[in-house]
Structure formats: C-alpha cells, structure tokens
Amino acid sequence: MATFDVLVEISLRPGIADPQGATVERALPALGFDAVHGVRVGKAIRFTMEAADEAAARTTIDQLCTRFLANPVIEDTRVQVAERATSS
C-alpha cells in the first residue's frame, strides 16, 4: 500500500450561476483590480488515503466525488493525487 495526498477542487459547472463569484467580481473595480474577470468561487478538500497504486486511488476518489463530495447536478471536480515519498 502507498499513501497519497489528495486535493479535490469543486467548482460550479459552466452555465450554473455563481452568486458568490459574481459578488466578488463586482467588488473588484472599486479596489482597482480592473483587469480581473471570470471569477468563480468553489471549494477545495484535502485528504490523505491509502491505496495499492495511483490508479486504484483515483478510482476510489472518483466514487467519493460522485457519491458525496460533489453534487453532479451543479458541480464539477478536479482531482490532484500525489504519492507520498516512503521513508522506510
């Protein structure tokens, strides 16, 4: 078994209104950040897991995302997996 550090980024699907992102974007010109646009606000979830290899880890993470971490009706996920270097 290997240990993996996982980052799941959850964002609203394209076409789903993002009131938080829109509010942040509306505040930007007043602060002088005129060149910033396309703001979308999401969530990041980090965790550590054990799996035989990266492919097995990703299979489990995909199930976890679909069943629980994200609502596929309105949210997309992006997963980053990094195997932890073994010290033994």
Place this chain on the structure above:
Amino acid sequence: MSARIGVVLFPGSNCEHDAVEAIEALGGKADVVWHGDRTLEGVDAVILPGGFAHGDALRPGAIARFSPVMAAVEEFTRAGGPVVGICNGFQILTEAGLLPGALQKNRGLKFLCTTVAIRVETTNGPLTSEATVGQVLRIPINHFEGNYTCDDATLARLHDEDRVVFRYTDNPNGSVDDIAGICNEARNVVGLMPHPERACDPLLGSTDGAVLLRSLLAAAAVRASSPL
C-alpha cells in the same frame, strides 16, 4: 386505524415540532422519527422537516441523505407512500436523488426570512389535492440555499409532466422558472422551500398552509385504509 405521519428528526432539524403541532392542530396524528432508525414504524406519510441537518456541512442534505432512515424513506417512496420535504427536507430529497435538480445559494446571497406568495400549479399530488390550481398562498420562507436549478432537459420534463407544484409569484431567490416546489414522476414525493407548517395558525399571520397539510392528511388516510 387512523393515519399517522412520521416527521424525521435529523441532528440539526429545527422544524419537526412545528410540523407535528400543525398536523395535530388539524386533527391528525404525527410522531417524530429519529434519523438513525432503520424503519419508519408503519407511518402512512413522511415529512422531512426544515432545519440544518448536520449543520449543512459540505452541502445542505449531503450528509443527511446517508442517514439510516433514508433507506426506509426510499423504500416507502417506491411503494407509493406520500413523502414531503420542506425546505431542508427538499434539499435532502434532491441530494438523495428522490427529486431532480438541486438547490443552490440564493441569487443575491441573502438569507431570506419572509412571507412570500406562491401559486398552486397542480392539484395532482399528496400536498395539493385539497387546493385549487391558481390558488395563491402566503407562506413563510426561511433559507439561504433555495435557488432551484436543473438542466434544460429536466425543466422540460417537469413542464411536460405537470410536475411543478408551486411557483413564486415574485421570485425571491433566483429559482429557475420561479419554481418553489416540484414532485417526482410518480407524484408521491413533493419538495418545496416554503414552510406550510408555519402558516397554520392565525397567530402566525397566515393559515394558508393548512390546506396543504390537510391534503397530506387525506393522502395518509387513503394509504392507512388500503393494504400495502
């Protein structure tokens, strides 16, 4: 045997006693059912009440849908039993896949606590059978994530199958097509953001919710008198 309505209590629900009291004031029988139970103990209708089950952690309803009682609720819906999700209960039903679509943050990012007008769009279902189509009811809302959303195909189906149960007359939260409540394909599962149980006593400013809970009591009575 008289009909009995089960009101599911999740950790963080806060409208279960309002629901029980409103039903009893209308002459019905209601009991609180713990979310950790694996059975509904033979109730004839189920209410998933409002509140903040599990503190709305991750997303409203995301954790509550995995409560042990939800397997029993799902089985009950498959057997045609009437199930109503109010506010957080509606969110739980969408997360559980028992109703289509999702409820996201209100347009405007405000927590809304006010009384709104909703129009009854269909009377074919357990929550509106005693109402009339076009009837406008004044019912309180109390939510941050009440902005109903779904894809175009789902919305078209909701229209074609007459499954939009309530629409806001003045959309408070950005819900697609002014939707305040919908039902499933079999019509026995209804979800709505407004709180009819809080509009059943003149002291609360409106009694317009009573017709909805009376409808549910009628549906429960039909179920109680017919064998499974």
